[in-house]
Amino acid sequence: MALRHAVLAALLDGELSGYQLAKAFDVGVANFWHALPQQLYAELARLEREGLVAGRQVVQETRPTKRLFHVTDAGLTELERFAAAASKPSFIRDDLLVKVQAADHVDAGPLIRQVEERAAMAEAKIDLFRRILRKMRGGLGEEEFLRTGGRVGPYLTCLRGLAFEEGNRDWCLRIAAILRERSAAGPGGGTTAMTREGTAPAPRNPEVAHAER
Amino acid sequence: MALRHAVLAALLDGELSGYQLAKAFDVGVANFWHALPQQLYAELARLEREGLVAGRQVVQETRPTKRLFHVTDAGLTELERFAAAASKPSFIRDDLLVKVQAADHVDAGPLIRQVEERAAMAEAKIDLFRRILRKMRGGLGEEEFLRTGGRVGPYLTCLRGLAFEEGNRDWCLRIAAILRERSAAGPGGGTTAMTREGTAPAPRNPEVAHAER
DNA sequence: CTTGAATAGTCATATCCTTGACTATGAAGG
DNA sequence: CCTTCATAGTCAAGGATATGACTATTCAAG
Structure with missing residues (x-):
């Protein structure tokens, strides 16, 4: 449940619509989190139900009507709580x-x-x-x-x-x-002997029997 | 479906048991991917069902019996296919x-x-x-x-x-x-004026009416 | 005049990943 | 003797994420 906090953090710098958020969380500018539009609209709906963000409808002349969201006091409190809680370590996954x-x-x-x-x-x-x-x-x-x-x-x-x-x-x-x-x-591989040291801890347990399953 | 390929890649350097894999994919040494034991055992079972890896049972004297897995020819072919296919971009998520x-x-x-x-x-x-x-x-x-x-x-x-x-x-x-x-x-915040430029693209659309929803 | 991109938002499905348990045995430490 | 750690593996459930498709309007380019 970190996407919700990422959304809250993103909304701190001013009101944004779901669409604008989606662009901010897109491939290009996702400097601190990444998410797809569907996730964001769903998360915004949840956050609104729980009173952590509030939306206001904006009717536009030329563009479709949009809803701008901002963080409520409850949302800020939740973000504060999150910021003080322990963070789980992060990994590269590529x-x-x-x-x-x-x-x-x-x-x-x-x-x-x-x-x-x-x-x-x-x-x-x-x-x-x-x-x-x-x-x-x-x-x-x-x-x-x-x-x-x-x-x-x-x-x-x-x-x-x-x-x-x-x-x-x-x-x-x-x-x-x-x-x-x-x-x-050398397209056939390296020239040095291929010892198995260092890659995986060599099994030191005595292997007694090998039964083909 | 990238965990399966991560497992295949890890098994290239020699036979490993699920438990050894789990340690390799653990917090400490996960230099190229991270996964929990449950995921790995499940993935190994799937890979074996599909014939991409094969396991061989090893009865040990002092330790519980384990199964060592290695990549089959079909697994290598699949890995080859994966390596040649386009990679999706990766993101920090922290x-x-x-x-x-x-x-x-x-x-x-x-x-x-x-x-x-x-x-x-x-x-x-x-x-x-x-x-x-x-x-x-x-x-x-x-x-x-x-x-x-x-x-x-x-x-x-x-x-x-x-x-x-x-x-x-x-x-x-x-x-x-x-x-x-x-x-x-200054525990109250910065001293410079807080303009809103640069953080989010300022909405340039003419906003006609604001209706509180 | 039609195609394509940008705006604005939604639905369903499927897979992936995490959380939290639980079973066993043997070895080492106090 | 008892506890804890390391080995080896498994189950269930739920939350998070990704894939793909879909509606609608406006503007600009070909």
Whole structure:
């Protein structure tokens, strides 16, 4: 149940419609959480039922009527409670890592292509995050903004997003270079003896019998 | 359906029991994926039913009987297919980021504590990953190992884990310092005017009527 | 004049993941 | 002797997330 808090946190910076939220939680700008529109509309409905957010209908001339949501006092209290509670650790969970883990046993060509593609995507996100950060701090330098500016929360999460994508890009480029070199040198695998040490803890238990099931 | 491929990838480096897999996918060493024991046992059962892995029973003297699993040819084919298919982008999804996003509106004390705690956890993981990497490359230098070593996949994913945790640590320490300074300076918030630009795209649509729902 | 993108929002289904239990045995520590 | 840890595995239930489709209107480009 963390999406609800992510929604509350996102709504702190002003009223947003479900559609606007959906864009904020989209692939492009999801610097602190990601969710699909369906999830967000459902979560907004739940949050409204529980009185943590309130919506106000806005009839527009040219666009469909929308509802703008804001956090209620109860919502703020809930967010406060959440912020003080223990956080569970987070993990990377990425298709690409699984593929790289299997790099020695699968065709290198498609893998290299994907890693390079990912590097380009990371680069695009880096540019985006840099623009967003510049806009947020206005004319100020970063240090000055972080000392004196109001509402630094979104800036700080965006910094994490930026660093993450920089890490992504650097890693992807390095992997691509390594895989290229290796597939050029010896397409049959490495040259060093393949001992099994280090990867999995070697089973030290005495194995008595092997029965084929 | 990526857990199944993560399991296949993990089993490439030798036979493992469900229990050993569970430890590998645990909080500590999950450098490329994370899953709980229940998931893994269930996934292993599915994979075996579909013939992508095969298990062999091993009766032990002192320990309970276990089943060691290995990837079949069909499993390798499936992994190959997966590796060549497009990867979906990955996202950070972290409680702590949500809390930092709301940093301007919640009590700074608990937040600072949590960020520093996370930095310490990251540091511990960094140490762990460094040890694992050293063990994997044996006596060789990194560049040499990556050029000539066999089975570099696990090494490469571990490198990503290391970089990720370093990024985590650096970011957490920075956040802690910033929040400390700010809460010492002005506990009421920032001093700069709170314009709303830059955070969310300002609604440019002409709002005609506001009807309280 | 029609196609496509953007705005605004919803439904159903299916899979994935987490929480919280529970059974057993053997080894090590106090 | 008793407790705790490590090994090895399983069940049930519910919450979270993803996939795919669907309604409607407006604006801009071809």
